[in-house]
Amino acid sequence: MKDKKYQVLTYLSQQKSWVTAVEISVALSYSVRSVKSYIADLNSAYPDIIASSRNGFLLENFSLASQILNTSPSSIPQNSEGRISYIIKKLIMEGLSYNLDQMAEDLCISPLTLTNEISRLKSKLGEFDLVFKSKNNIGSIEGSEKNKKKLISHLIYEDTKDFCCNLESLQVYLPNLDLKIVKHIITDILLKHQLFIDDFALMNFILHVGITMERSREGASSKESLPENVDDIIAPFILEIMEKMAKEIKQYFNITLTSGDIYDLSLLLMSQVVPENLMDSKKTSLEDVITPEIHELIELIQNKVRNTYRFNLNSQDFILRFALHLRNMLVRLKHNIHLRNPQFLTIKNTCPFIYDVSVFIADIINQREGCILSEDEIAYIALHIGVLIEEQRALMNKVMVLIVCPQYYSIHLNLVKKIGMIFEDDIIIAGVISSSDEIINYKDYQFIISTIPIIPHPSVPLIQIPVQMGNKDIGAITSVIESIKKQQLKMKMENKLKFLFYEDLIFFNQDFPSEKEAITFMADALEQQGFVDADFKESIFERESISSSAYTNIAMPHPFEMCSKQTAIAVSVHPSGINWKNNKVNIIFMLAIQEDDRPIFRDIFDFVTEIISDNRYLHALVSTKSYQEFIDLLVSLV
Incomplete structure (x- = not known):
């Protein structure tokens, strides 16, 4: 199997939903025809490993894909990273005594190239307090057994x-x-x-x-x-x-x-x-499971998060589970135990706001405990915070529904109960009435579900369903709920976009070698325009030092504190992308938020996340060439 087919399989393994051949071709720089040919070959060699439909392609068998990619005879590593991994596997995992001439021959590289790779290998081994040694032209890796295990795990x-x-x-x-x-x-x-x-x-x-x-x-x-x-x-x-x-x-x-x-x-x-027995908050009090030290740390986190992000982490279930997590995390820090989180990038790229809150919490812990939490640990914090925030978000975003259903024995009660159970995370039932004449008595509702015709048609969306509600009716109700939620976000954001972006703060095709130059340039522009103070830039670098603000193809650098003189968003657009630590980003949104505008911070994150989740929208924004074109398109996407 050719390397290109492996790359297609690797790309599909990283996707959580259907992707088209066009999207794959853009991501990997192959022709659409080649992409379809590679997928056909993969399905021929491994039947039904990749599903296809009008929506595109979706990896069906992740376990098989893992085995293919990890055991493939793609024989010889083609880059430095692959060669270093190969050498480590041979010397430690397979325990070979490896002749350096044979090593160069097996890797199909010259002795000089091998010397360069060994130099890079030594740097990698240094991270684990291991050393590469050679005697009589035989290579070996030496160091403690514990550190060798750490390297193998990594x-x-x-x-x-x-x-x-x-x-x-x-x-x-x-x-x-x-x-x-x-x-x-x-x-x-x-x-x-x-x-x-x-x-x-x-x-x-x-x-x-x-x-x-x-x-x-x-x-x-x-x-x-x-x-x-x-x-x-x-x-x-x-x-x-x-x-x-x-x-x-x-x-x-x-x-x-x-x-x-x-x-x-x-x-x-x-x-x-x-x-x-400690996982049940109804049977366990906080004092039973944590030390005063952790209790104080949680209170500090609650206070700072409330002051900075304007929401409460005050839930008994959350506090108990998070306290237990902190207890174990502090044990890991004390004994230098590194816990990997394989969903780190998924969490970061799909929930940037939740991840940002978690970075903020990690900084509190770092300062309090005199440590540096890894991004894997930050992602575990995000799992806890995410559950709570999504619960709060669901409650805030619930849609008010009025149900019209004539009373007939207990049938209407059964219907209302069924609607309440199916849509409990999405709606609040504003009232249940038996006649359209009673609608006039209600004001706070956003749409109506009725089992009878309502004439004239109300000014809000109306879904008429039979008393025996079926799957088709559930789908129709779901569609209306989603439409109302999107309209709410659109109305909220449309007004805000008009005062967040300024023509002098949107840049196109600036040549930045890395994120450091981009941050410096954009922060200086905000300072020159009078939106921020001189220390704004250093505050952003401080935030970046804990975890990169790049999420897939975009970056949203900002300081922890809402310290701007006036709210503004600086933008830099890069069709070819710029390097941002381990990412390649196409759009930078630098957020400068004033204290009084703190509540819109989450809305901005939600809005940008909505945009970047659709490659078409991102591609369209990256293709703009002027301030007006960018703003008009942005507003149209709300």
Whole structure:
């Protein structure tokens, strides 16, 4: 199979919805005809791996795609990153003694190119306190076993992150172990001890257990013994659980984990599990599960988020679950345990506002605890914040509905109950009446659901349904609800757009080598126009240092605080894209928000997210060449 087919398969594996051949061709710079040909070849080799319809193409079998991409004979790595990964796998994961001349020959590169790759490899190994050494022209990687395991974990994660680290994709890297049995051992013991672990953490733990078992099988176990104060570091029941897991691993696989292995895995397990009885907020009070330190940290986060973003994190369910998460997170920080989140980019790119709030919270934790949270940890915070924010958003965005249904035995009550259950996240029932004559008594409603004709037609949308509401009627009601919600956002944003953008603050095709030059240029423009103070630029760089503000093809740099003299949005449009850390962005929206305009901050994020979720809209905006053209198109997209 050719590399281009792999690239098409990789692209499809990163999509969550249908994509057209045109969209794939634009993303990968192939012709539409070639894209369709590659997909046909893939389906021929692997029947029904990719579904096709009028909507385009959709990957059907992620597990199979993971195996194809991770085991493919695309033989020889074609870039530096691939070659370094190849060398690490050979020297550590396969434990080979590798002759450097043979290494160059296997990679189809010259000895000089190999020397350059080894130089880059040494830099990579330095991140894990490992070193590359050669003696008699034989290459090896030396360092502690713990650091080698960290490097292997990092390598596997980077290769499998597009598949959310499912068991099948991990299995490719540990072919000598049956990870289904490993998973069964872990989950069975945790269930018996009534411990809860979320799916992401479970995959992470299985990966580390698998790596430890493989290294032990090769005679490279941790030689460290348990520290004397182990009971002060790890709860005794966690050590007991890990010892039970080690005993079953010995029974099933004939692999013996050393006391050092058990200690390392116990530390990781302690930072990821929660007693199941603590997950119920109705039975558990906050004081039962957290220390005063965490209680103070949560109060600090609540106060700062309320002051900065104007919404409350004051929900008992949220506070309890987030407190338990913070407790485990602080354990990970204390013991330098890195927890991967395979959905990091998905969370960041699909929920930019929620992610931004999470970056803000991470900065609070960083300053309070004197640490630096990774973007993976920030994404875990986003999962917690996202649930709460979406609940609040759903309540705010609910549509007021008036139901007209003549009373007949209990039929009308059953219908109202059914409507309420199906659309509980989207509507508030303003009233239930039996005659159209009673409509005049109600004012706060946005559309009407009726089982009888209403004449004359009301000024709001009307859906007439039978008493026995069917799927077609549910679809019609859903369509009206979505239409009303979009109209609400449109009305809200149309007025705001007129005073957010200024002709002197929209730039086209500026030549920025990286995000640093772009931020400097745009912040200086805002300062020259009198919208911000001189320290605005440094505040943006401070925010960027924690996590990039790039979301797929756009960037929205802004400071944590709403510190502008006057609200404005500077824009820079780049059809060819500019480098923004690990992204290539086509549009930059620099947000300068005044304190009094704080409530519109979330609306801006929501609006921009809506635009970038549709490639057609993004492409149209990137194609504009003047202020008026850009603004007219932006307003038309609301």
